[in-house]
Amino acid sequence: MAETFYIEELENRFRDQKTVSIEELYQFYKEKEPDLPRSTLRWRIYELNNKAILSRVKRGVYKLGSEVREWKPDISKELKTITSKLQNEFLYLTFCIWSTKWLLNFTQHLPTKYFTLVDTERDTEESVFYCLQDIRKDSGVFLNPSKDEVHKYLGSSENPLVVRSLISQSPLMTVNEIQVPKLEKIMVDLVADEVLFNAFQGKELKNIYSNIVNKYDVNLSTLKRYSLRRNKWDEVKEFLKETNEQILG
Template sequence: MIDFYFSKDQGVKVTTVNWRIHKLAQEGVITRISRGEFTLGSGISYSPSLSNKQISLYRKLKTEFPFLSICIWDTSIINEFMLHQPGRFYNLVEVEKEGMESLFYFLKGKNMSVYLDPSPELIRRYLSDEKDPWIVKLLITESPTQEVNGINTVTLEKILVDIFCDELLFDAQQGSEMDRIFKEAFEKYAISESKMLRYASRRRKKQELEIYLNDISKYRQQPNFIANK
């Protein structure tokens, strides 16, 4: 935000800028999200809906595997941002690497339609015909997650980066549909670009995501997009 003021007036003092930011925050014009990050207005935070089945399963998993980090969600929540609504969804259970197989066999033992880190060919051949399959995936370290009613689930930053990075699993959300998802997300909610880029770096896609965000930079003027210091 300081860079923004300097771009308008190179002679402005840092103390003056800090006072202006302080006043804007006091008046509710902007909201501080974290150090150096602000959003216009109240900054609406994204909180995904969780089904009773997901909540129940998560609690069972945490009882069975209390020391594992687990994140649960399903791709139907992306429909909020889409024009064309896909009829096929995936239930995703993301877990640390050392717990993937144990968790998979636990779910398998409950006669669930579950796949362990499916290959591209398996996704094309089998998952496309499944109505509501469960997929056990690796929970990448430092993934941006959040707790909703005691359930660890995704943030919007994670959803967007996952869509960007995993073209096959999120094939229904690619191309112009992905552009629309990003645009709608930026318009409706407060999004931290720095959080997205940190996660994209963990997925080795930081540079590509930076280029993409620059290509859609016109969306950054939307009210809820977080400005970086």
């Protein structure tokens, strides 16, 4: 890698600069390889970012070193309570849980409402729905809410809980013994379920994508595989092109 990427020379050239533009990087590599195509430059930037040699400051601007880190969301007491309830009631149930409050780290504006989501394996949704009604008597619990239900009831409920079907082979991980979605799943679901996540669409969704990729390690293969399962790869790819094109290589 060092021979292809000229890492030592790269660091020597730009070590006294706070930031380096994509044009400066392009000219640096053109000095080494005059016929270097732009597509190769994007791939190199992506690889340098993965190796913690470069990190993205904003579109077209980078700096030496990396602040990209592994994502570990906060597991609230409520999420622990819901998980414990489901684990006690359904011994072998496969599900994941998360809150839209987690998106606050990536948004520009503060949503007025938040909700909790439980994605559970196929054919268990109704049983999980009735189980969770026991611990959510004072706030709404919704089962695969329709567009009409989202607009009429979800927005007026205080901290609603949404039970949905878990897509097979969803990218999940365990944090503090609680199974939660990986960032790649959240990114795709925000695109695929635009009615449910209507508060996070448009420019806000671009902010979310940009901030996630800049702050955390996103696995492109995982993102693509899950988005293909949801038939949303073209849409996801377009968001990446607009916000973080270098991840596409």
